[in-house]
Amino acid sequence: xxxxxxxxxxxxxxxxxxxxxxxxxxxxxxxxxxxxxxxxxxxxxxxxxxxxxxxxxxxxxxxxxxxxxxxxxxxxxxxxxxxxxxxxxxxxxxxxxxxxxxxxxxxxxxxxxxxxxxxxxxxxxxxxxxxxxxxxxxxxxxxxxxxxxxxxxxxxxxxxxxxxxxxxxxxxxxxxxxxxxxxxxxxxxxxxxxxxxxxxxxxxxxxxxxxxxxxxxxxxxxxxxxxxxxxxxxxxxxxxxxxxxxxxxxxxxxxxxxxxxxxxxxxxxxxxxxxxxxxxxxxxxxxxxxxxxxxxxxxxxxxxxxxxxxxxxxxxxxxxxxxxxxxxxxxxxxxxxxxxxxxxxxxxxxxxxxxxx
Numbered sequence: 001x002x003x004x005x006x007x008x009x010x011x012x013x014x015x016x017x018x019x020x021x022x023x024x025x026x027x028x029x030x031x032x033x034x035x036x037x038x039x040x041x042x043x044x045x046x047x048x049x050x051x052x053x054x055x056x057x058x059x060x061x062x063x064x065x066x067x068x069x070x071x072x073x074x075x076x077x078x079x080x081x082x083x084x085x086x087x088x089x090x091x092x093x094x095x096x097x098x099x100x101x102x103x104x105x106x107x108x109x110x111x112x113x114x115x116x117x118x119x120x121x122x123x124x125x126x127x128x129x130x131x132x133x134x135x136x137x138x139x140x141x142x143x144x145x146x147x148x149x150x151x152x153x154x155x156x157x158x159x160x161x162x163x164x165x166x167x168x169x170x171x172x173x174x175x176x177x178x179x180x181x182x183x184x185x186x187x188x189x190x191x192x193x194x195x196x197x198x199x200x201x202x203x204x205x206x207x208x209x210x211x212x213x214x215x216x217x218x219x220x221x222x223x224x225x226x227x228x229x230x231x232x233x234x235x236x237x238x239x240x241x242x243x244x245x246x247x248x249x250x251x252x253x254x255x256x257x258x259x260x261x262x263x264x265x266x267x268x269x270x271x272x273x274x275x276x277x278x279x280x281x282x283x284x285x286x287x288x289x290x291x292x293x294x295x296x297x298x299x300x301x302x303x304x305x306x307x308x309x310x311x312x313x314x315x316x317x318x319x320x321x322x323x324x325x326x327x328x329x330x331x332x333x334x335x336x337x338x339x340x341x342x343x344x345x346x347x348x349x350x351x352x353x354x355x356x357x
Contacts (some may be wrong), residue, residue, distance in 0.1 A: 005092075005310055008033035008053070008061060010044040010082055011073035015096060019071050019123075020049050022222045022302035027076045028310055034072075035061050050063055058082060062089035069313065071123070072096060075169055076176035077350060080105040083120060092119040092313050094306070097185050099124075101176035101350035103334040110327055119312050121305075121323050122330045124189050128305040131268025131295045132190065135253070135260065138273055138293065139194070142255030144234060148195065149241035152189040152265050153225060153247035167211045170243075173219040180223050181204075184241030187251075187265055189333045191230055191237045194253070197332050198230035198237070203340035206244060218347040228340050261290070267301050 007023060007030065009016045023031045033053035036042035055061040061070070062085050069092040072082050080100040083093045087109070099122040100106035113120035126132060139145065158168050170177050180188075192198075205226030213220040225242020240247060251262040256276070263270025271293040298304065304313035311319035341347070 004028055004030040004054075004079050005313055006030050006032045006066060007071055008035060008051075008055070008064075008067045008069075009045075009071045009073065010035045010061075010138050012036050012041055013073055016045075016071070017049075018300060019073070019302055019306075022300050022306050025300060025303050026306050026310065027101055027297075029306065032230055033061065033064070033067055033156070043116070056348075058085055058235075062086050062091065065145060066242075067091060069094065069309075071120075075172075076181055077101055077348065079175065079176075080109050080350070083109045084112045087116050087118050087120060090116055090118060092309070094121050094309050095124050096123045097189075098122075098176070098181045098334070098337070099330050099350045100334065102338050103331055105350055106331055106334050110331075119309065119320075119323065120327075121309050121312065122326065123302070123305055124185070124326065124330070125301055125305045126186060126265065126267055126309055127189060127326055127329070128195055129267050129269075129297055129301050130304070131262075131271060131297055132193075134271060134293060134295050135262070136194065137266055138260055138271070139253065139255075141258055141273065141275070142253065142260060143257030145195070145253060145255040146235045146252045148191065148235065148237040149249075150191055150237065150251045150262075150265050151247045151249060152186045153240060153242035153245055154183070155246055156243040159224070159243060161270045162211070165211045171208065171210065171222045171224070173210060173346055173348055174220055176350060178223045178341075179225055179243045180240055180344075180346075182339060183243060184226065184228070184239065185333065185337070187239045187241055188228070188336055190265060190268075190328055191239060192333045192336060193326070193329045195230070195232060195235065195237055198232055198336065200229075200231040201227045201336060201339045201343075202231075203227070203343040205344045206242065218352075219349070221345055223341075223344050223346055226340070226344065228336070230336070267297055269295065269299065271295060 034046040039056035046054040205223040228239040230237040258275040261272040
């Protein structure tokens with residue numbers, strides 16, 4: 001391996017652009033190659049970002065001695081097979097959320113990483129943001145947590161195209177896509193990371209018909225927005241997500257001593273702590289004054305996850321321990337989403353392959 005970790009990207013979307021920007025802001029990492037099914041498009045993307053190499057063949061990419069790690073930002077259904085191909089060739093992989101189609105697929109990727117002595121990590125950026133660490137620190141001041149409301153929803157322009165009868169990748173169950181897998185994961189994973197595996201899950205959703213799918217197809221429905229209740233022994237966490245409306249309500253984690261508000265779960269920014277004050281019998285909450293908690297979040301917070309990934313590939317024990325913790329979060333979160341999808345009747349082809357029900 002060279003002195004710098006040499007990255008290739010699979011995909012040419014906006015998130016790849018943002019990742020390359022993070023690479024340029026991070027010492028010890030270099031962007032060297034682009035992959036696309038179209039070689040012309042791979043060359044165009046590589047040239048735009050000053051990469052030396054372009055590929056349209058995954059086997060050739062996997063076998064390249066000029067690449068140490070691969071950032072995978074293809075449709076969700078391709079994450080696991082592409083990751084395993086790269087891992088089997090000894091390359092580290094940083095895989096966009098959602099990490100895989102379901103729990104079984106994710107487990108197979110992690111097993112492949114272990115077999116080949118490589119690092120496989122989900123690019124679940126908000127878990128690596130400084131605001132998440134601050135949230136974990138502050139939770140000790142909240143007392144016994146009894147409620148959490150974590151929400152992330154924003155209108156997408158692609159909704160109009162879907163309504164017009166166009167088949168859209170991000171709303172295609174055959175590609176393991178849908179609102180939960182694309183945007184709901186931003187709320188599910190922090191909930192699991194903070195509170196653990198729930199005892200019971202209840203899901204409800206706003207559903208849409210997938211264009212061109214027959215009425216008897218198991219892939220005829222896709223979730224456009226939804227709510228998931230996660231029940232624990234002493235608390236309930238409410239997850240709200242979607243692409244059909246803009247959510248303007250802050251998130252919150254509430255205990256019997258205080259409440260933490262979070263303006264944006266996407267990067268755990270805008271944290272405010274309000275400690276409970278006993279004011280006797282009043283027809284209002286016993287909320288005290290709110291203290292704004294300063295957290296220095298980088299403009300492109302992908303640098304946070306990238307820094308941890310870089311350290312882990314270099315053998316840093318603390319980084320590897322952190323990645324191991326979030327590996328379990330990935331698996332447990334996919335199990336939550338598997339169950340939610342089952343309740344919503346949203347199926348993926350990989351579910352059949354792994355006998356998911």
